[in-house]
Amino acid sequence: MSYWIFVLPGLLLAVLASLVTQTTFRRYSRVRPASGLTGAEAAERMLQSQGIVNVRIERGRGFLSDHFDPSANTLRLSPGVHDSPSLSAVGVACHEAGHALQKASGYGPLGLRSALVPVTQLGSQLAFPVILAGMVLHRPGLFQLGILLFAAVVAFTLITLPVEWNATARAKRLMVSSGIVTPQEQPHAASVLNAAFMTYVASAVSSILTLLYYLTLGGRRSD
Template identity: 40%
Template sequence: MSLGAFIVYIAILMLIPLWAQSKVKSAYKKYSQVRASSGMTGAEVARKILNDNGLYDVSVEPVKGKLTDHYDPRSKVVRLSESNYYGNSVAGAAVAAHEVGHALQDEEGYAFLRFRHALVPVANFGSNISFFLILAGIFLQMTGMLLAGIVFMSAAVLFQLVTLPVEFNASNRAMEQVVSVGVIRNDEERETKKVLNAAALTYVAAALVAVAELVRFILMYVAMNND
């Protein structure tokens, strides 16, 4: 790969995540200023969906930060950023419902969620050590070390790929729930979908970048072996 092509490649890898993040921030900012017709706060939305599905043991708590919302399967807690927890916007309702979607997955033992949880320690280790091995393999011209780095990196990439169905499924569950429990009206479905779709783009972008990097290093390994 020429220097010019390499620069373009790196630029694209940087631009894809930035573009996805800008879409999320834009959609969230816009619809966080739109009040949900139900008037329910994010905390109330989460609690209602959880109760309607019999998940009384899952608690809902505020957490500091912006877009720090997440579901903790170990503690059985849906944590919502303070603006979503206390606010009553369309964006807050969408985010709250999405995180509850993960709690619903956890309750039913959704296969991809269980697989992702099992991959966490392997993916963390792989992401930490892979670049060290890959860079050492490239600079020292040691194909075995490069291959080892690629294997470890593959575990991290697999985690990114498995995350996609987990997140899309949680968003689908969120849409079903906010409609069925009456959190939003028909004219708010489009706005809710825009928030959820924008959030999903970040995971798609991360997966694309991870796969592209993995393919690049695989091609380097093949080229080194051919030499």
């Protein structure tokens, strides 16, 4: 019962944020920017406006699977973003271009997030089994190790927030100044990014609540 008290709010927020993101994306995927640019062209123009020419822009697979790969210095845009001349597509593409600009300008939190990826993968898989083992075997050290592993997951979801917000802020500013959208179109393209940011807030809230739940298990163990 108490498990759901901790997990349900984050879960509901995640579902809501995802629904709003998809609805907003679909709404503005039917609206063409006056510039007529596709997502791929928009990303290229935004990067060029900042003197960045060494970032590859590729067509990836899957709905809203868009991301920037820092190690390959490559933007992978989903087909619906890469090829589509819509406010949604240019919004998402410019956000991803914002991540490429973060790398080019040596934006600290991006490097920190990349460094946390391996620990986070380990943490999200091992934390609960280790915590459980600590409880069953009555080993407080093991229990604390599990908490520490999950704290890395929480740290990752928190450092993601400034990274995502900053990429969106760069996109909002540069999509107008580089002529990708007009100032009148900008709020519509930006609304997709604002909704997408809520999904990152949802996962941060989820991870914090899950950590709190694990900590209550520790309290129960010592009773």
